Amino acid sequence: MSERLEQRGESVTPDEGRETESRAPALAVDGVSKTFGDGEDAVTAVDDVSFDIESGSIVGLLGPNGAGKTTLIKSILGMVLPDEGTVRLNGIDIRERPRAAYAQVDAMLEGARNDYWRLTVRENLRYFSTVAGVDPDAVANQHQRLLEQLELTDKADTAVRDLSRGMKQKVSLASVLAGGASIVFLDEPTLGLDVESSRTLQTELRRLATEQDITVVLSSHDMDVIETVCDRVLIMSDGTFVADDSVEELLRSTDVYGVRVVSSDFDDDLLSALQNAFEVRSVERLSPGARVEVETEGDGIYELMDWLRTRDVTPERVRTVEPGLEDLFLDLTDRAVQPTGGSLE
Numbered sequence: 603m604s605e606r607l608e609q610r611g612e613s614v615t616p617d618e619g620r621e622t623e624s625r626a627p628a629l630a631v632d633g634v635s636k637t638f639g640d641g642e643d644a645v646t647a648v649d650d651v652s653f654d655i656e657s658g659s660i661v662g663l664l665g666p667n668g669a670g671k672t673t674l675i676k677s678i679l680g681m682v683l684p685d686e687g688t689v690r691l692n693g694i695d696i697r698e699r700p701r702a703a704y705a706q707v708d709a710m711l712e713g714a715r716n717d718y719w720r721l722t723v724r725e726n727l728r729y730f731s732t733v734a735g736v737d738p739d740a741v742a743n744q745h746q747r748l749l750e751q752l753e754l755t756d757k758a759d760t761a762v763r764d765l766s767r768g769m770k771q772k773v774s775l776a777s778v779l780a781g782g783a784s785i786v787f788l789d790e791p792t793l794g795l796d797v798e799s800s801r802t803l804q805t806e807l808r809r810l811a812t813e814q815d816i817t818v819v820l821s822s823h824d825m826d827v828i829e830t831v832c833d834r835v836l837i838m839s840d841g842t843f844v845a846d847d848s849v850e851e852l853l854r855s856t857d858v859y860g861v862r863v864v865s866s867d868f869d870d871d872l873l874s875a876l877q878n879a880f881e882v883r884s885v886e887r888l889s890p891g892a893r894v895e896v897e898t899e900g901d902g903i904y905e906l907m908d909w910l911r912t913r914d915v916t917p918e919r920v921r922t923v924e925p926g927l928e929d930l931f932l933d934l935t936d937r938a939v940q941p942t943g944g945s946l947e
């Protein structure tokens with residue numbers, strides 16, 4: 603899906619839209635499974651997945667292509683009917699009370715494409731509020747606050763097509779929130795943004811989570827974004843979760859790190875022997891010698907130093923490189939492919 607989640611033609615009052623059961627997690631997924639096809643062609647896209655997400659948290663959903671992210675998200679958004687399991691949005695079961703449940707959630711998929719570029723920023727908010735079944739006049743104050751929070755007040759009466767890419771992305775986020783959803787799925791929200799706009803958007807997301815208790819499920823190729831903004835990361839592979847923890851804990855749990863060595867003694871033969879003996883992440887030729895980065899774990903750095911010493915390689919510089927989320931991701935998903943977000947097309 604590259605269009606917004608719309609309210610299936612049923613109207614929902616603002617009060618009903620905000621209906622929650624006290625202290626229920628924003629999102630509770632229990633035993634969800636989905637298999638496509640039959641017999642030999644059957645593919646289990648999501649395999650008995652259960653998790654809760656607390657209100658006001660920002661959670662990254664990662665996984666290589668085909669891991670099952672899209673199917674899981676579609677199951678939550680009501681676009682795929684799971685074979686088994688339950689989904690509750692703010693405590694409301696999507697099967698028992700779909701209208702009230704889906705009023706809690708919205709999705710921004712592939713950023714700015716969702717907005718109507720000829721309409722002004724404010725008109726977009728009113729439009730998306732209406733399609734979410736919420737009378738825009740009744741929530742005009744909330745829209746105004748949203749514009750202020752996202753620093754869009756000055757541009758409220760400007761057509762979206764006349765805004766910068768970063769601004770457009772913020773309008774998309776505002777449009778998603780305009781219908782009163784408190785749980786939002788954001789697919790690649792920083793795609794195509796420059797560093798500064800990306801940081802601004804990340805700051806806004808953090809603020810919405812902290813100040814407004816908005817719950818965000820985020821997918822992104824950009825591991826820096828995930829590391830910076832997410833309280834928690836879920837990593838999927840083959841239909842199940844292979845990791846579910848805070849970025850900090852995930853990084854602490856890995857033993858893998860890099861060692862960068864610069865030496866003028868490196869030549870072709872030595873570099874090729876090194877590549878046979880160790881996992882070499884990168885080689886940068888210098889004249890003379892080279893700078894290499896070797897991936898290792900535990901006491902591996904000592905093995906590397908011994909290996910270099912026995913071949914008369916004198917390191918001029920040695921530096922360890924702390925593991926990043928990307929290293930961990932590749933490790934956990936068997937280095938299958940690059941991480942991707944849950945593109946819902």
Ligand SMILES: Nc1ncnc2c1ncn2[C@@H]1O[C@H](COP(=O)(O)OP(=O)(O)OP(=O)(O)O)[C@@H](O)[C@H]1O
Nearest residue numbers: 638645647666667668669670671672673942944945
């Ligand atoms: N409608 C469908 N019919 C048949 N198989 C499907 C269907 N949708 C998904 N699949 C299969 O289910 C598995 C999981 O796909 P899914 O799209 O959920 O993964 P993903 O993690 O979102 O991947 P990507 O990052 O490439 O979008 C894949 O093997 C895919 O081919």
